[in-house]
Amino acid sequence: MAPKKSYSLETELVFSKSGDQYNASVPPLYQSATFKQDSLSNMGEYDYTRSGNPTRTHLQNHLAKIMKAKTTFAVSSGMGCLDVITRLLKPGDEVIAGDDLYGGTNRLLTYLHKKGDIIAKHYDTTNTELIKSKINSKTRMIFLESPTNPLIKVVDVKSIAHHAHQINPDVIVVFDNTMMSPVLMTPLDLGVDIQYESATKYLNGHHDIMAGVLATRSDKLAEQLYYVINSTGCGLSPFDCWLLSRGLRTLAIRVERQQQNCIKIAEFLKNVGFKVRYPGLKDHPQYELHSSMCRGYGAVLSFETGSVKLSERIVENTDIFGIAVSFGCVNSLISMPCKMSHASIDAKTRKERDFPEDLIRLCIGIENADDLIDDLTKALLRSGAVRVNERDELFNVIGLQPKL
Numbered sequence: 001m002a003p004k005k006s007y008s009l010e011t012e013l014v015f016s017k018s019g020d021q022y023n024a025s026v027p028p029l030y031q032s033a034t035f036k037q038d039s040l041s042n043m044g045e046y047d048y049t050r051s052g053n054p055t056r057t058h059l060q061n062h063l064a065k066i067m068k069a070k071t072t073f074a075v076s077s078g079m080g081c082l083d084v085i086t087r088l089l090k091p092g093d094e095v096i097a098g099d100d101l102y103g104g105t106n107r108l109l110t111y112l113h114k115k116g117d118i119i120a121k122h123y124d125t126t127n128t129e130l131i132k133s134k135i136n137s138k139t140r141m142i143f144l145e146s147p148t149n150p151l152i153k154v155v156d157v158k159s160i161a162h163h164a165h166q167i168n169p170d171v172i173v174v175f176d177n178t179m180m181s182p183v184l185m186t187p188l189d190l191g192v193d194i195q196y197e198s199a200t201k202y203l204n205g206h207h208d209i210m211a212g213v214l215a216t217r218s219d220k221l222a223e224q225l226y227y228v229i230n231s232t233g234c235g236l237s238p239f240d241c242w243l244l245s246r247g248l249r250t251l252a253i254r255v256e257r258q259q260q261n262c263i264k265i266a267e268f269l270k271n272v273g274f275k276v277r278y279p280g281l282k283d284h285p286q287y288e289l290h291s292s293m294c295r296g297y298g299a300v301l302s303f304e305t306g307s308v309k310l311s312e313r314i315v316e317n318t319d320i321f322g323i324a325v326s327f328g329c330v331n332s333l334i335s336m337p338c339k340m341s342h343a344s345i346d347a348k349t350r351k352e353r354d355f356p357e358d359l360i361r362l363c364i365g366i367e368n369a370d371d372l373i374d375d376l377t378k379a380l381l382r383s384g385a386v387r388v389n390e391r392d393e394l395f396n397v398i399g400l401q402p403k404l
């Protein structure tokens, strides 16, 4: 029987052929900046690691299968991906962006806008008709993220990408898939031109490297992206490529467990009476849309408490949940986006975009779900957010209703 061309994602994640001369079980690490030539006229496949390195090539080929891309590039961070992508724009180009993109994404687009390099316009991407009405022949790029970090807004990627390409086949639809990872979503199948992810998060999963991954099916875009990566020198270092290859092998099992835990925690918080934002809850306003685009719901949720001070007390009273930015790691984290990951968006803009200052974000890891719920219960009790009634049930002191 001929070997299958491709396997299921879980298998592809762990199965990779290294092509190593000794058949090493793990892809070898080529920790070398430069490569000797056979002769002056024969450079060989690699000359210099900024331009290419066998460990990076191995990782990129592996990622291409996983992301269903023709070409992928591994670079030094998620923001590095956005830097590479925005260098494809020309002065005065118009871009349309979501109004709840990750804070760092918002910062870079705002920087380029203020410098006069691009004209960036931000809209609520949950309003598909609004976004469609804003796309015109001047639009060069569209930046989308779904579910958004941290307001968990869902974007109709397929419909927006299709409409954009009808208006102008050259418009580049860019999608940040950090929240879902390739396990739960394949944005290139939905008409996206360039997908990128902060590999610092789920793809690596251990918070021991910074990395970013770009993916495309277009040879033209791949050529342009590579040109920028080689010119600016942001390609991922060999050791970080090697670590990312290692982390990638457990991606499916990590995401599955993180999601199982997150669903339990979302339901727990909802039952206590908080306003919980998680696309896996049936009362999320875009539950159906999300379910139609993704294979799962991820492991990031946010909830409001009704008071900044109360949120601060909750965050500072957990033990297992670490107070830290980032997500997608094996351990659980708690944060207040307005003070941490999204502090780079000024308070006025946050207000205009209905960004709740009391929002708490939970990034769920692979620990035991009951331990995590106990940890949260303790923090909620210690902070005074909940009390126990005579039937030993938790009830929400501030009486928030569980609705979005």
Ligand SMILES: Cc1ncc(COP(=O)(O)O)c(C=O)c1O
Binding pocket: 077, 078, 079, 080, 102, 104, 105, 145, 149, 176, 178, 179, 197, 198, 199, 200, 201, 210, 211, 212
């Ligand atoms: C959704 C999202 N995209 C991109 C980034 C940027 O990635 P990195 O921190 O790897 O630069 C982050 C976080 O930093 C993020 O949360």
Ligand SMILES: N[C@@H](CCSC[C@H](N)C(=O)O)C(=O)O
Binding pocket: 102, 104, 149, 324, 325, 326, 327, 340, 341, 342, 344
């Ligand atoms: N100080 C950093 C904040 C990084 S936030 C990391 C991550 N995307 C998250 O959402 O937690 C900065 O200014 O970029």
